[in-house]
Amino acid sequence: MQEQLAARFEADRAHLRAVAYRMLGSVSEADDAVQEAWLRFARSDTSEVENLTGWLTTVVARVSLTMLQSRARREEPVESLPEPAAAAGPEDETVLADSVGLALLVVLDTLGPAERLAFVLHDMFAVPFEEIAPIVGRTPAAARQLASRARRRVQGAEAHGHDVARRRQVVRAFLAASRGGDFAGLVALLDPSATLRSDDMAVRMGGNREVVGAEAVARDFSGRARDARAALLDGLPGAVWAPRGKVRVAVRFFFDGDTITGMELLADPDLLAGLDITVED
Missing domain, CATH: 1.20.140 (Butyryl-CoA Dehydrogenase, subunit A; domain 3)
Known part of the structure; x- marks a missing residue:
């Protein structure tokens, strides 16, 4: 045996x-x-x-x-x-x-x-x-x-070094295009099949569960990121909405090279508490 x-x-x-x-x-x-x-x-x-x-x-x-x-x-x-x-x-x-x-x-x-x-x-x-x-x-x-x-x-x-630096620039450009309602600029930064997903809390706050395609994602963001700020989320380029200094929503970005292939809106307090967030100036 x-x-x-x-x-x-x-x-x-x-x-x-x-x-x-x-x-x-x-x-x-x-x-x-x-x-x-x-x-x-x-x-x-x-x-x-x-x-x-x-x-x-x-x-x-x-x-x-x-x-x-x-x-x-x-x-x-x-x-x-x-x-x-x-x-x-x-x-x-x-x-x-x-x-x-x-x-x-x-x-x-x-x-x-x-x-x-x-x-x-x-x-x-x-x-x-x-x-x-x-x-x-x-x-x-x-x-x-x-x-x-x-x-x-x-x-x-x-993806350290130059890759992270370039992607931080892409995120800043995306936020700037969103604030300015630059639809064409947003589409140019997105992969044609880019996706936007939201967690349950973000959906309750008005986000869409899932948006697919560069134009659809661009429409969802155009003119809507006026109060968003670039940030590092666990060391990776992202963004946050932090009214009165409290992070309410974090946006993760996913890339292929310097092209945005996807984004994820996180508003669940437990998930946010688990992120290492550094808000950029």
Whole structure:
């Protein structure tokens, strides 16, 4: 029986090690997490588990989250740089062949434990938010926001420097065209299939749930951003409406190059509280 359990676990070892490595950025800690998962697996009755790979992934994720939280409490990184996944055996070769770059691991190391877990599991391993939510003790919607915030930080790190500077100029130009009712100017800044989406609170405040197409988005914004100000949202170019200094609505911008492909209006107080907002002069 023990041999069967070991053989079943070995079939998933490479996958589990890949999950732990992306979570922890350390080969040695990833091996520790996988070993702990094996111990829990060996002690558990999994006879009625339909998706054993998913069950093991959850166990490794929980172990890795605990290790990340412990590291955060110590307020010290595991290393100055993540360890490369050295190829020492068949499972290591699998990790290496499917590994993320060191640059991305460095960015991941700047995320909070829950953000990192949500981003890694969903964006790298396609784990549904309904399965991520219990691991981080949040609702599926909140888990989605964790991953979204992490994704923006990762994208912000990848789009630093000149890209961010240019996109800040695009946002300012968009706001200026909106204030001036410059419909043609707005359309010129938008991708033909650009979308505008609003969260539930923004809809209650008068926003449209979804607007599709450059001209439709331009009509929605033309003449309406008189009080909006450019801002950085989690380090990425965006805008806010902040009457009397209190942010009521944040506008996220999505880009392809310097072209705006989408915008998202956020007015939910909980979502706004989770954003790192820097309002520009």
